[in-house]
Amino acid sequence: MPDISEQTLLSLYKTMFKIRYYEETLGKIYYEGKSPIFDISAGPIPGELHLSSGQESSAVGVCVHLKPEDAVVGTHRIHHFAIAKGVDLKAMTAEIFGKRTGLSAGKGGHMHLFDPKVNFSCSGIVGASFPQAVGVGIAARQQGADYVAVAVGGEGAANQGTFHESLNLAALWKLPVIFVIEDNSWAVSVPKDKTTSLSRNSERAKAYGIPGVYVDGKDVVAVYEVAKEAVERARNGEGPSLIEVKVYRLRGHFEGDAQVYRPKEDLEQAMANDPVKYLENQILSRNLQSEQELKELQNDIIAEIDEIIEYARQSEYPEPQEALENVFIGGD
Amino acid sequence: MARKLPMYMAIAEAISQEMERDSSVFVMGEDIGAYGGIFGATTGLLDKFGPDRVKDTPISESAFIGGALGAASKGMRPIVELMFVDFFGVTMDQIYNHIAKVTYMSNGNVKVPVVIMTAIGAGYSDAAQHSQTLYGIFAHVPGLKVVVPSNSYDAKGLMISAIRDDNPVMYFFHKGLQGLGWMPSPEEAAVEVPEEPYTIPFGKAKIVREGNDVSVVTASRMVYEALWAAEELEKDGVNVEVIDLRTLVPLDKETILNSVAKTGRLLVVDEDYLSYGLTGEIIALVAENALSSLKAPPRRIAVPDVPLPYSRPLEKFVLPSKEKIVKLVKEMM
Numbered sequence: 249m250p251d252i253s254e255q256t257l258l259s260l261y262k263t264m265f266k267i268r269y270y271e272e273t274l275g276k277i278y279y280e281g282k283s284p285i286f287d288i289s290a291g292p293i294p295g296e297l298h299l300s301s302g303q304e305s306s307a308v309g310v311c312v313h314l315k316p317e318d319a320v321v322g323t324h325r326i327h328h329f330a331i332a333k334g335v336d337l338k339a340m341t342a343e344i345f346g347k348r349t350g351l352s353a354g355k356g357g358h359m360h361l362f363d364p365k366v367n368f369s370c371s372g373i374v375g376a377s378f379p380q381a382v383g384v385g386i387a388a389r390q391q392g393a394d395y396v397a398v399a400v401g402g403e404g405a406a407n408q409g410t411f412h413e414s415l416n417l418a419a420l421w422k423l424p425v426i427f428v429i430e431d432n433s434w435a436v437s438v439p440k441d442k443t444t445s446l447s448r449n450s451e452r453a454k455a456y457g458i459p460g461v462y463v464d465g466k467d468v469v470a471v472y473e474v475a476k477e478a479v480e481r482a483r484n485g486e487g488p489s490l491i492e493v494k495v496y497r498l499r500g501h502f503e504g505d506a507q508v509y510r511p512k513e514d515l516e517q518a519m520a521n522d523p524v525k526y527l528e529n530q531i532l533s534r535n536l537q538s539e540q541e542l543k544e545l546q547n548d549i550i551a552e553i554d555e556i557i558e559y560a561r562q563s564e565y566p567e568p569q570e571a572l573e574n575v576f577i578g579g580d
Numbered sequence: 581m582a583r584k585l586p587m588y589m590a591i592a593e594a595i596s597q598e599m600e601r602d603s604s605v606f607v608m609g610e611d612i613g614a615y616g617g618i619f620g621a622t623t624g625l626l627d628k629f630g631p632d633r634v635k636d637t638p639i640s641e642s643a644f645i646g647g648a649l650g651a652a653s654k655g656m657r658p659i660v661e662l663m664f665v666d667f668f669g670v671t672m673d674q675i676y677n678h679i680a681k682v683t684y685m686s687n688g689n690v691k692v693p694v695v696i697m698t699a700i701g702a703g704y705s706d707a708a709q710h711s712q713t714l715y716g717i718f719a720h721v722p723g724l725k726v727v728v729p730s731n732s733y734d735a736k737g738l739m740i741s742a743i744r745d746d747n748p749v750m751y752f753f754h755k756g757l758q759g760l761g762w763m764p765s766p767e768e769a770a771v772e773v774p775e776e777p778y779t780i781p782f783g784k785a786k787i788v789r790e791g792n793d794v795s796v797v798t799a800s801r802m803v804y805e806a807l808w809a810a811e812e813l814e815k816d817g818v819n820v821e822v823i824d825l826r827t828l829v830p831l832d833k834e835t836i837l838n839s840v841a842k843t844g845r846l847l848v849v850d851e852d853y854l855s856y857g858l859t860g861e862i863i864a865l866v867a868e869n870a871l872s873s874l875k876a877p878p879r880r881i882a883v884p885d886v887p888l889p890y891s892r893p894l895e896k897f898v899l900p901s902k903e904k905i906v907k908l909v910k911e912m913m
Contacts, residue, residue: 286762289704294892296706346705346891354891357707372709373667374639407638408670435639437615443638504762509614568897571889 264304267328271299300328302498305523307332309471313479317395319384321377322370335363347563354566375408385423396424396482404435406449419456424482427490432497437509453490460490466521582772586759588620590732594739597777606633609661641671648694659695665714680723697751707890716857718750719828725749726828730803737780754801766804783830791819794845799825802849809905844875854882
């Protein structure tokens with residue numbers, strides 16, 4: 249076992265379990281009001297919903313090394329990073345429910361979460377995160393500060409021009425940026441081997457003269473180790489790194505996706521590599537916690553999340569005319 | 581033989597028939613193969629034509645949309661899909677500096693028979709980056725034809741015309757008209773569609789309801805909001821004429837001007853943003869050519885220059901609707 253304390257390991261587990269329970273709970277609530285005929289516009293959570301179950305380790309293994317002043321710039325599937333980065337979960341959940349108590353008072357929604365207090369942002373446009381993280385790196389340089397930026401994208405996003413332009417610029421200017429590619433094998437319905445000329449995007453780091461590592465996200469500790477080095481490197485002014493984490497998409501691209509394109513074996517393989525279960529087994533087999541202790545720990549988290557969900561449900565919707573506010577700072 | 585088809589099936593059928601007729605037609609885009617297009621517009625094409633002619637692409641829009649231009653220059657007739665119009669920022673240069681201009685810059689020596697199709701529209705809480713109706717941007721740039729069908733009959737005929745056109749055509753289908761089952765869509769959009777191929781000429785608007793009191797000029801899903809408003813207004817004795825533009829470029833100026841000459845009142849309804857767009861364009865057309873026939877100032881309803889908000893009450897507040905049309909028409913009378 250690598251150099252990681254029991255306390256840290258348990259803290260990683262808590263965040264991973266919290267993310268999993270949160271996502272699976274939203275995954276149930278999403279279908280409320282959408283039956284018997286599925287209607288994407290109906291229910292307490294309308295619109296698209298992209299859940300991160302199976303991808304927890306990349307967020308948790310990376311964000312544990314970050315401080316509030318470090319930035320995470322994310323994608324459409326990002327609740328795991330938001331939680332691991334310490335985004336105000338009550339306000340984030342209210343936002344997903346379209347309520348006035350939300351991060352953006354209902355204007356943003358699940359793909360557009362902004363919490364400047366912890367320097368978290370995301371976007372519904374694939375590949376948009378990379379240049380913005382580079383910009384955070386530029387600001388750190390201009391300000392002589394030691395904060396770093398994490399850019400998150402899927403393996404599909406690594407075929408966007410923005411990815412390559414950003415890697416080059418970050419390398420050229422030795423910016424404090426950690427590029428995290430989550431390889432969940434699927435760009436919506438298209439498998440990685442049908443979209444990407446190399447089997448590993450981490451290899452692409454060579455083209456820009458920076459370190460590139462591929463790591464199996466089944467084991468959060470492996471991600472933890474790799475990310476620790478990359479964050480230290482960035483913070484010490486040694487420049488950017490690229491980490492590709494193999495993650496496992498346990499649900500559809502979005503909720504309501506029947507996944508007809510996905511072989512059964514692929515989903516089974518993903519489930520066999522579930523990082524939350526893997527860590528749970530580690531904890532139990534090494535007697536870090538008894539089953540009873542683990543259960544209690546889980547129950548505390550479940551109660552916390554349930555309370556947050558209830559808060560979001562009970563919150564008021566914004567007044568319709570609030571739609572016209574905040575197009576510009578200071579009004580028009 | 582005609583049968584009722586939802587719009588997504590009419591589009592897929594049009595593409596399929598043109599692919600059978602012409603081996604230079606092929607399709608590229610994200611999730612257009614096994615998935616059949618996120619909004620169903622390429623349903624069944626992969627099974628029928630195989631992966632050489634129905635190509636799933638990486639998320640590399642500059643490459644495959646710029647690629648469509650290159651393929652067209654060698655005699656192919658590519659159809660490319662990019663899921664949502666909101667995503668076009670990532671490939672805009674290939675479209676507005678190249679696909680739109682190559683014919684002109686080459687003095688007509690290079691043909692660009694490319695169809696770019698994408699989804700528009702709001703109304704289901706998909707928020708600011710997945711709900712826009714940005715056809716105005718493309719209509720603004722010279723060199724792109726802009727097609728906006730409102731029902732399955734028009735969708736098929738306009739798609740076949742688009743594929744056969746030697747110019748680049750932007751083809752915008754509204755998510756809320758496709759008839760996908762999982763997305764609300766007016767029943768009226770799924771109409772009878774002949775099985776055999778047919779074309780609908782560009783630049784011919786359709787008067788979908790005749791009336792003498794006010795001309796409502798609109799397109800795409802707003803056609804139905806206008807029709808529903810017209811039914812309600814009829815109870816108050818107001819006869820509304822509703823014009824479905826069907827194509828924005830070329831624009832059927834004649835039909836608009838004739839209608840306004842008859843009614844003397846103009847309301848333009850648009851799901852795109854209000855300023856610098858379709859509504860201003862139509863009103864300018866009428867002001868320049870038929871000002872003296874207007875009995876009341878022309879009016880417009882569109883998204884009031886804010887991004888599309890996520891939360892349901894906020895989104896409803898900014899979208900044009902039957903209720904807003906009824907209210908404004910009453911003010912105009």
